[in-house]
Amino acid sequence: MSLSDAEFGVILLSLKVAIWCVAVSLLPAIFMGWLLARREFYGKTILNVVIHLPLVLPPVVVGYLLLVTLGKRGMIGSWLYDSFGISLIFNWKGVVVATAVMAFPLIVRAIRHAIEAVDQNLEVAALTLGKPPWRVFLTITLPLILPGILAGATLGFARALGEFGATITFVANIPGETQTLPLAIYSLLQVPGSSDAVIKLVILSALIAFVAIAFSEWLAHRALRNTGSRA
Amino acid sequence: MLDVDIHKSLGDFQLDASFTAAAGLTAIFGPSGAGKTTVAKILAGLETPDTGHIRIDDHILYDDNRNINVPPHKRDIGFVFQEHRLFPHYSVRGNLLYGASRNPSRDHPITFDAVTDLLGLAALLDRRPHTLSLGEKQRVAIGRALMSKPNVLIMDEPLSSLDTARKQDIMPLIKRLKGEFGLTIIYISHSLAEITQLADNLVLMDRGQVKAAGPISDLLNRLELFPYTGGDDAGSIIDAKVVGHDRGYHLSELETAGGAFFIPACHHEIGGHLRIRIRARDVALASSEPKDVSILNRFKGKVVDHRSGKSGMEELLIDVGFLLTARITRKSFEKMNLRTGSDVWTLIKSVTINTTETDVLHL
Numbered sequence: 237m238s239l240s241d242a243e244f245g246v247i248l249l250s251l252k253v254a255i256w257c258v259a260v261s262l263l264p265a266i267f268m269g270w271l272l273a274r275r276e277f278y279g280k281t282i283l284n285v286v287i288h289l290p291l292v293l294p295p296v297v298v299g300y301l302l303l304v305t306l307g308k309r310g311m312i313g314s315w316l317y318d319s320f321g322i323s324l325i326f327n328w329k330g331v332v333v334a335t336a337v338m339a340f341p342l343i344v345r346a347i348r349h350a351i352e353a354v355d356q357n358l359e360v361a362a363l364t365l366g367k368p369p370w371r372v373f374l375t376i377t378l379p380l381i382l383p384g385i386l387a388g389a390t391l392g393f394a395r396a397l398g399e400f401g402a403t404i405t406f407v408a409n410i411p412g413e414t415q416t417l418p419l420a421i422y423s424l425l426q427v428p429g430s431s432d433a434v435i436k437l438v439i440l441s442a443l444i445a446f447v448a449i450a451f452s453e454w455l456a457h458r459a460l461r462n463t464g465s466r467a
Numbered sequence: 468m469l470d471v472d473i474h475k476s477l478g479d480f481q482l483d484a485s486f487t488a489a490a491g492l493t494a495i496f497g498p499s500g501a502g503k504t505t506v507a508k509i510l511a512g513l514e515t516p517d518t519g520h521i522r523i524d525d526h527i528l529y530d531d532n533r534n535i536n537v538p539p540h541k542r543d544i545g546f547v548f549q550e551h552r553l554f555p556h557y558s559v560r561g562n563l564l565y566g567a568s569r570n571p572s573r574d575h576p577i578t579f580d581a582v583t584d585l586l587g588l589a590a591l592l593d594r595r596p597h598t599l600s601l602g603e604k605q606r607v608a609i610g611r612a613l614m615s616k617p618n619v620l621i622m623d624e625p626l627s628s629l630d631t632a633r634k635q636d637i638m639p640l641i642k643r644l645k646g647e648f649g650l651t652i653i654y655i656s657h658s659l660a661e662i663t664q665l666a667d668n669l670v671l672m673d674r675g676q677v678k679a680a681g682p683i684s685d686l687l688n689r690l691e692l693f694p695y696t697g698g699d700d701a702g703s704i705i706d707a708k709v710v711g712h713d714r715g716y717h718l719s720e721l722e723t724a725g726g727a728f729f730i731p732a733c734h735h736e737i738g739g740h741l742r743i744r745i746r747a748r749d750v751a752l753a754s755s756e757p758k759d760v761s762i763l764n765r766f767k768g769k770v771v772d773h774r775s776g777k778s779g780m781e782e783l784l785i786d787v788g789f790l791l792t793a794r795i796t797r798k799s800f801e802k803m804n805l806r807t808g809s810d811v812w813t814l815i816k817s818v819t820i821n822t823t824e825t826d827v828l829h830l
Contacts, residue, residue, distance in 0.1 A: 357552050363539040364511055364546035365566025365615045372540075375565075379556045 242411065243420075243433070247440060250397055250416040253328060257335040257396035258389050261343050265388060269347030270377075290402075291341045299405025302334060306406075330407035331414050335396035342395055343388035350384020351377065383456040390452035394445055417441050469619050469651055473509055473519035473529075482506070482516075486670045486680040488619075492645050492652040494662040494683070497672035497695070503655045506672070507623045510653065511546050512539035523618050543569070545617030549624045551604040553596035559607050560592040566615030576648050577616050585647065586610045586640055602633035606640070613644065623655045634661075641665055659697045660821075663687070663704050663744045671695045688790045690774040690782045693747070702746035703792045709735045718763075718817065725788030729763040730820040747782060749819035750793035753812040754803050764815040766791070770807050773800070787813055 239247075271277075272284060290298050306313040306324050316322045324330035354377055362372040400418040407414040409423060421437050424430045472485040482502045486493075495503045508514040510521060512528065515536060521529040528537045528544075545566075553562050563579065583589045586606045596604060605625060612620060622641070626634045642665055645652055656662050662669065662683070669686045671678040678695045679686055684704055686692055693701040707721035707728060719735070721728040721743070728743075735741055756765065768787030776782045781800035783793045791813055805811065 355552075357548070357550070358554060360513060360539075361546070361548060361552040362554070362565070364513075364542075364544065365611065366540050366543070366569035367566070368538075368540050376554060 239436075243437065245412055246415060246417055246420045246437070247444075249328060249331075249412075251444070253331045253335055253416055254393045254396035256332045257339055258343075258392045260332065261336045261340050261392055262385070262389060265340060265343040265347055265392075266385065268344045269351055269388075272344070273348045273351035287344055288341045290338045295338060295399070295401025296405050298337060299334060299402035302337065302402065302406040306330075306333065324407070326407055326410055327413055331403050331416060332396075334402040334406045335399040338399050338402050339392035339395035342391040346388030346391055347381060347384050350381035350387075353384075354380050379459075382459040386452050386456045386459070390449060393448050397441070397444060397448075417444075468524055469510075469653070470520070470522040471506075471510065473506070473516040473521065475505070475509065475514075475516040477505070480675055482675040484509075484670075484672070484677050485519075486677060488651055488653060488668065488670075490649050490651050491667035492641075492654050492665050493668040493670060494654045494656055494666035495670045495672055496656060496659075496662050496666075499657055500674070501657075501672040502675040503657075503672055504623055507546070507621050507653065507655050510619070511544050511621055512537060512542050526618075543618040545612035545615050545620040547605075547609050547612045547620070547622040547625045549627055551596070551601075551608040551628075553599075553604055553607055553611070555596055557596075558592065559588060559594050559596070559599070562596065562607055562611050563588070563592075563614050565611060569615045575616050577613055579614065581647070582610045582613050585644055602629055602636055605629060605633075605637060609637075609640070609644070613648070617650075619651045619653060621653045621655070624657070625654075626656075626658070626661060638664060659700055660744075664742060669696075684790075688784055688792055690772060690776075690784055690792065693776065693782060693792075697746075699748065700746055701792070701794075702744055702749070703790060704742050704744050705789050705791075706740065706742055709733070709737050709739045709741065711737060723789055725766045725768070725791075728815075729817045731817060743820050745791060745815055746819065747792040747794035749815060750791060751814040752783070752785075752793055752795055752799070752803065752805070753814060754810075756812050757814065760814065761816075762814040763817050766813045766815075768811060768813055770805055770809045770811055772807060773805065785811060785813055791815075 268287060272280070304310050308314060308317055308323060308325060313324065324333055359372050359376055362376045363369070367375065398418055399416070400422070403414065403416065404419055409415055409419045415423065417437060417440070421434055424434045424437070469488040471487070473482070475482040480502070482505055484502070484506045495506060497503055505514060509516050516529065518531045519529070520527065527533065527535050528542050529535060554565065557565065563582065567579070583592065586609060588607060588610055591599065591603060591607065596607070599607065605628070609625065626637060629637065638661065644650065654662070654665060666683045668681065669683040670680045671686060671692060673695055679689065679692055687696050687701070688703055705723055707723045709719060710722045711720040712732060713720065717732045718729050719731070719733045721730060730743060733741070751762070756767070766787035768785045768791070770783055771786050771790070772784040774782050775797070776794060779797050780794050781797045783795070783805070785791050785793060793813060
């Protein structure tokens with residue numbers, strides 16, 4: 237199976253987008269997961285609903301909302317363009333934004349559940365041993381939720397790889413710029429007689445997903461082995 | 468010196484605790500629901516009282532008048548919890564060293580070697596907590612709290628999750644660490660056996676209130692405190708020295724301030740000190756020296772105090788060289804015509820002394 241330059245470009249772009257999507261989402265997702273798991277505050281329910289919206293809305297709607305807010309004439313988009321010259325439309329950064337918004341609730345959920353599963357008595361014990369709360373978070377909470385973070389990252393990665401509706405609505409389907417694997421497969425399907433190329437991309441998608449999940453399982457297993465949770 | 472005076476309302480429950488604790492082991496003793504653990508948490512800063520103060524020497528940890536409330540991690544108070552709470556992702560060594568950077572002074576008596584040596588942890592250092600037995604886990608938890616070199620060490624029912632054999636392994640260690648490191652230990656317990664063996668001082672709590680505080684032997688001999696110092700099991704503790712073992716009769720002879728005292732054979736070495744607990748209900752009284760009785764321990768003494776107990780019982784404090792409490796029926800009390808100052812013989816059956824209780828101090 238040989239890849240054309242264009243196909244290779246599609247795969248590279250997809251990987252780049254998925255990695256960036258996880259990279260930019262992870263820290264905010266850890267913060268959000270912690271906030272939802274551990275803090276009570278006014279408007280928590282609303283925040284929770286807003287975070288989960290991309291999970292329940294049709295992706296096309298999410299893409300449309302992104303276009304309205306982040307497009308060149310959108311409220312935030314015009315400000316970004318006028319002040320910093322940043323445009324998200326029709327380039328790969330826009331794809332990262334679209335996939336990140338779609339993946340965010342999945343990552344937050346995985347991390348939130350992991351934080352809720354941490355025995356808070358351990359954190360209290362760490363406090364009485366003289367460690368300030370931020371050190372307790374870094375040395376106790378974070379290592380204990382590592383499997384949850386990995387699970388969230390894997391889900392986010394897979395979501396970014398497969399994202400279609402929000403992406404195509406927000407940044408369109410431009411080869412070399414915004415055309416990720418699913419968008420490329422969709423385009424090929426519009427052209428008669430390209431089933432070989434389609435099958436090639438489908439197999440590649442499956443391969444990437446398989447490797448990603450195997451890798452994350454391996455990492456999670458390593459993290460768990462040390463705590464004896466699955467000894 | 469730990470100086471505590473705290474007040475907190477929890478719904479209908481009113482907590483008022485005021486006491487001091489110096490170097491040595493101060494036990495907070497009371498039934499479950501007395502508020503003991505709440506006091507421990509307040510001391511460690513894990514809960515906040517409504518009013519009052521907590522001081523260690525000149526160092527104020529909490530004072531509502533001055534708006535001071537030092538957070539837990541800055542209090543220098545170590546905490547051994549009921550459950551071990553070891554960090555599962557650290558080795559035993561990692562757990563022990565977790566808080567060790569708090570007070571890195573060089574000439575502190577608490578060192579890694581001293582702690583692992585005293586608690587017998589040297590062979591466990593590279594193990595993970597989930598591979599340890601319950602008793603081992605609790606020993607590591609004690610070591611971990613010690614390694615943070617606290618000013619005050621709080622132990623909240625540290626033995627309650629262990630079976631009797633494990634308790635007897637760990638109690639002597641607690642006694643030793645008190646002696647070797649000169650620590651101020653606050654020991655929370657509802658077990659009379661534990662506190663009579665370990666405590667120097669006692670804070671008696673019931674329904675959120677401190678009923679009395681002071682040296683344990685004084686408090687146990689106060690007749691009006693019997694409802695709080697064991698009820699039916701209330702009694703005195705006697706410090707004694709082992710002077711001989713009678714292998715043939717399976718007895719050990721102790722030397723007390725009142726004379727020789729025989730107990731079922733214990734495992735202490737001759738010359739060793741131990742504390743025995745004599746329940747007031749196990750003491751019989753006679754007006755003259757009884758000759759033909761089976762009871763080995765007979766001491767002549769004087770009634771110092773007496774008091775009507777519940778349901779037809781009379782409780783007495785008798786000086787026989789040491790102070791001893793006795794509980795007899797009011798019928799006998801009146802028939803013997805006893806009053807403060809009366810001469811009386813006290814009889815204590817050897818078999819009523821629980822040597823497994825005293826053996827926990829065998830090192």
